[in-house]
Amino acid sequence: MNKNIIISGVGGQGILTIASIIDLAAMNLGLNVKQAEVHGMSQRGGAVESHLRLSSDEIFSDLIPEGKADLILSIEPMESLRYLPFLSPGGVIITATEPYVNIANYPEEEKLLGTIAGSANHVFVNADLLAKEAGSAKSYNVVMLGAAAPYLDIATEELEKAIGMFFNRKGEEMVNLNIKAFRLGLANSLNE
Amino acid sequence: MNKQLLLGAEAIAQAALDAGISGVYAYPGTPSTEITQFIQQSLQARDSGVRSKWSANEKTAYEAALGMSYAGKRALVCMKHVGLNVAADAFMNSAITGVHGGLVVVVADDPSMHSSQNEQDSRVYGKFAMIPVLEPSNQQETYDIVRYAFDLSEDIKLPVLLRIPTRLSHSRAVVAGAEAIPQNQLAPTQEKNRWILLPVNARKGYHSLLEKQAQLIILSEFSKFNKVIPGTGDKAVIAFGIAYNYVMEVIRTYNLNIPVLKLSQYPLPEKKMSEFTEKYREILVAEEGYPVYEELLKGFFGDTKFRGRLDSTLPRTGELSPNILAKALGVKTNDEQAVPSIVAPRPPMLCKGCSHRDLFDALVGAMESYPQRHVFGDIGCYTLGALSPYNAISTCVDMGASVTMAKGAADAGLFPAVAVIGDSTFTHSGITGLLDAVNDKSAVTVIISDNGTTAMTGGQDSSGSGKYYDICKGIGVDESHIREIVPLKRNFEENVRVMKEEFEYDGVSVIISRRECVQRIKSKE
Numbered sequence: 244m245n246k247n248i249i250i251s252g253v254g255g256q257g258i259l260t261i262a263s264i265i266d267l268a269a270m271n272l273g274l275n276v277k278q279a280e281v282h283g284m285s286q287r288g289g290a291v292e293s294h295l296r297l298s299s300d301e302i303f304s305d306l307i308p309e310g311k312a313d314l315i316l317s318i319e320p321m322e323s324l325r326y327l328p329f330l331s332p333g334g335v336i337i338t339a340t341e342p343y344v345n346i347a348n349y350p351e352e353e354k355l356l357g358t359i360a361g362s363a364n365h366v367f368v369n370a371d372l373l374a375k376e377a378g379s380a381k382s383y384n385v386v387m388l389g390a391a392a393p394y395l396d397i398a399t400e401e402l403e404k405a406i407g408m409f410f411n412r413k414g415e416e417m418v419n420l421n422i423k424a425f426r427l428g429l430a431n432s433l434n435e
Numbered sequence: 436m437n438k439q440l441l442l443g444a445e446a447i448a449q450a451a452l453d454a455g456i457s458g459v460y461a462y463p464g465t466p467s468t469e470i471t472q473f474i475q476q477s478l479q480a481r482d483s484g485v486r487s488k489w490s491a492n493e494k495t496a497y498e499a500a501l502g503m504s505y506a507g508k509r510a511l512v513c514m515k516h517v518g519l520n521v522a523a524d525a526f527m528n529s530a531i532t533g534v535h536g537g538l539v540v541v542v543a544d545d546p547s548m549h550s551s552q553n554e555q556d557s558r559v560y561g562k563f564a565m566i567p568v569l570e571p572s573n574q575q576e577t578y579d580i581v582r583y584a585f586d587l588s589e590d591i592k593l594p595v596l597l598r599i600p601t602r603l604s605h606s607r608a609v610v611a612g613a614e615a616i617p618q619n620q621l622a623p624t625q626e627k628n629r630w631i632l633l634p635v636n637a638r639k640g641y642h643s644l645l646e647k648q649a650q651l652i653i654l655s656e657f658s659k660f661n662k663v664i665p666g667t668g669d670k671a672v673i674a675f676g677i678a679y680n681y682v683m684e685v686i687r688t689y690n691l692n693i694p695v696l697k698l699s700q701y702p703l704p705e706k707k708m709s710e711f712t713e714k715y716r717e718i719l720v721a722e723e724g725y726p727v728y729e730e731l732l733k734g735f736f737g738d739t740k741f742r743g744r745l746d747s748t749l750p751r752t753g754e755l756s757p758n759i760l761a762k763a764l765g766v767k768t769n770d771e772q773a774v775p776s777i778v779a780p781r782p783p784m785l786c787k788g789c790s791h792r793d794l795f796d797a798l799v800g801a802m803e804s805y806p807q808r809h810v811f812g813d814i815g816c817y818t819l820g821a822l823s824p825y826n827a828i829s830t831c832v833d834m835g836a837s838v839t840m841a842k843g844a845a846d847a848g849l850f851p852a853v854a855v856i857g858d859s860t861f862t863h864s865g866i867t868g869l870l871d872a873v874n875d876k877s878a879v880t881v882i883i884s885d886n887g888t889t890a891m892t893g894g895q896d897s898s899g900s901g902k903y904y905d906i907c908k909g910i911g912v913d914e915s916h917i918r919e920i921v922p923l924k925r926n927f928e929e930n931v932r933v934m935k936e937e938f939e940y941d942g943v944s945v946i947i948s949r950r951e952c953v954q955r956i957k958s959k960e
Contacts, residue, residue: 254783266440270609276440279606283465283550284891287816289783294606303573304684305606305677308757310771311688324778328771345784350777358777 244274246396247307248295249326252318253343254286260384260409261316261391262293268397268405269297279305288345290325297397315363316391318370318384319343320355327362336363337391337432339370339383366390366432373427382424389428399429441610443603444469446574447513447541450581452479453615454537457508458486460496462863463892464515465550466604467543471513472895483618489889491898492834492863493518497525497540504538504594505630507622509585513541516557521834521864523560526594528632530564531640533592535624537585541597543604546724547754550601550891552814552833554752556724561596561701565644567651568596568701569660570676574608580660580699582613587654591647600723602754603677648702655704663711666694671715672764673698675728678721681760688757689766703728712740719743719763723755784819790886790950791817793922793930795825798855798882800927801934802827805851809844813837813865815857816891817884828855835864841879842872851938852878858885862899866906872943873911880937880944883907884922886952894955907945916944923950 248265252258262278269276279294294307309328315336317323323338330336336359342352359365368390374383385406392399403422410417441449448470451459461471474480474487490496493514500512512522519526519542526540542557561568569584571577577599584595628636655661664683671694674682679697686693696711698704712718712732720729720743729743742748748763749755761768785792794817802808812818812828813836820827830840837854838861845852856865861883872879883903889895899906907917918937920930930948937944 253781255786266607270438270440275609277606277608278440279602280442281549282469282605282893284783285549286893287783287786287819287891288781290781302608303680303687304757305573305602305608305680306756308684308688308761308768310769321778322781324775327774330772332769346779346781348779350779355777358775362772362775 244297244299244396246297246314247312248314248316249292249307249312249329250295250316251290251292251322251326253322253345254281254289254291256318256343257384258291258293258318261388262295264385264388264402264405264409265295265297265395265397267408268401271405272397272401274299275302277302277305290322292326314391314394316387318387320359321350323359324362330363334363335394336365337387337394338365338367339387340367341369341371368428368431370428373431374424377424377427378420382421385421385424386428389425390432392425392429393432438609438611440607441574442469442605442607443574443577443599444543444605445473446577446610447581447597447599448473448477449610449612450578451511451539451585452477452485453612454582454585455509455616455618456485456511457618458500458503459511459513460490460500461513462490462492462496462518463889463895464518465892466545466601467513467515467518467541468892468895469604470541479615489895489898493522494525497522497529500538500540501525501529501534504534504536505624507536507624508619509537511539511541513543515551516542516544516555517551517553517833518542519557519560526560527564529594530566530644531632531637532630533640533643534588534594535592536619537588538594539581539584539588539597540594541599544598544600544724546600552831554724556727557596557598558701558727559725561598562727564596565648566593566596567591567654568598570598570699570701571603571660572677572679572697572699574603574606574610576660576699577603578610578612591650593647598676600677600754651702652705655700655702656706658700658704660699661704661707662697664695664697666692668693669716670718671695671711672719672721673711674721675699676723678723678755681755681757682721684757685761685764685766689761691764691766693764716740717742719748721749721755721760782822784822785816786953788953789816790922790948790952791820791884793924793927794882794884794948795820795827797922797927797930797934799825799827800931801938804935805938807849807851809849809853811837811841811844811854813854813856813860815860817855817857820855834860835868838865838868838879838881839871841881842868842875842877845877845879846875850878851880853938854879854881856881856883857890858883858887858899858903859889859897861903862897866910869907869912869943869945870910876942878941880934880946882946882948885947885949886955888952888955890952890954894952894958903947912943912945916940916942918944918946920946920948921950922948
């Protein structure tokens, strides 16, 4: 098993939550994991990405080679395109559709979604809406994780178990809310 | 032993705890901050009483660690690469004194300058000080090498430099720990002459350091961290530290059969090096950072057998990557898609509601009426005040430089001469500069933007919190020219007025602009 995933967003959006849950699930399955993160200046509202690699073999590079990512999982639409050079031929972009506009020259939304659609196989997720449906706008990231679930080669039960482990210290209510968010994201992808 | 998913930085911290350190000393700096943070949050550290509070700067950190070593206990000191410039005096001389309890200095380099002013390579410092340098390639090796480093330091009685780059510090992998050992007992050194660097002793210490070099090379010859990965053909690779990962990634992905000499312990093993290099016609030297050893191997006249950053086989600057190594090894990779032109740059910026924003608004307002608009800036979140829409600062050089550069410019006749410095940066390296200005009665205005934390690195405690007024008063700033303002929109007019009044004062004035960091408030909630 080999999976290379770029997770992208804007500093402060919390892309590391997604990475941490996948890490947990992969570790439970005894897979090797490498996950390169961005700390420091970019976390102040700049573009951030995480390189997440899962494998049953030894993983050498912390960075995914260009053209070798199976998946770009983005919680912001423009950011999904910033890492396009990493996407493998046949790779998939899964992105939230809500723009995070903190720059003056943010592109026109329709054109942006059109460019994504023209660049690769893609899944659009109205993550904000689904997160609110799950019960909290903060479950946005977990909705996106659910949307990515069919592409991860990890059983959904394992991912749900990891969500349980991750949110356990915040109480059962938080676990249930996030499981719901995960399932809404998952259903969105299965209906595409 | 238990397995944990750890950042490279955290692997260092866990290994140091398991190696029985009694203290960690550090000033926050990307990409090294998480080492100390991990220890501060570790139950194991709390249970065994490991001291871990932040130091005022890297020099005080280094000296405290050296003192702990003098007392016979093991100490870890951590910093980012440019922090070693600050600690360099203590660092260089600790190679002459040597150590008593094990002392490991971790320096986290930032090739590509993700969060730094330069990409200096700390291995050069290691060579300069003539101490062992360790440069692990992955997280597990990082854990193992730290355990080894403490034993090595005590065996040869020298500090050991551990160098990691951003990518290793900030990347997670599964790490298996080994059994923890207890801390050393208090047992101060009895060889006091070794530690009193009067010239007569220093000469002896330097000789002893030189005599140790042969032993260090032998240790590298037999180090398990230096190894040959066999292959055939007449081309080979020498891969240092993390560069090894990228080389192996390419070799495996493209099924290449190239011999590799992996090096993670310095000084270089001479015999191993010569045996390896004489076998091959062409050798790629892959180093993350400066072409330090490529230059050495090529020699003054430029032996063309060695390829690398100096002959454009690899880029001269910036981080390595699998694709860069693939190209250097002659592999044709697929044509990747380009980033579509619709994607706009998204640089970092000051947070919504950040106190620096209102400070810069007022500062820009106050400067408007002056023909000369120069503001000396410093290192921290507020360096982002250089960007639009503020364009409020004119310099950013090194920790504390705002105060002293403003002083020098004032001495040259610049008016107004204004410095902006954060609270943590001020106590790191600004106080002594302010004292110079006071003694010289320079016409400078120093604005301390006090948000109560070291914000850029994630909100660590700032060592002077609540003391800035007293510090300025104590070193002789006239109290009527120590002003306190609250950076808020509704105080704009008043803050502009206060700034202008102090700009006009022909002497040293300090404006303390105080409002808590919004991220810090959020994290408390």
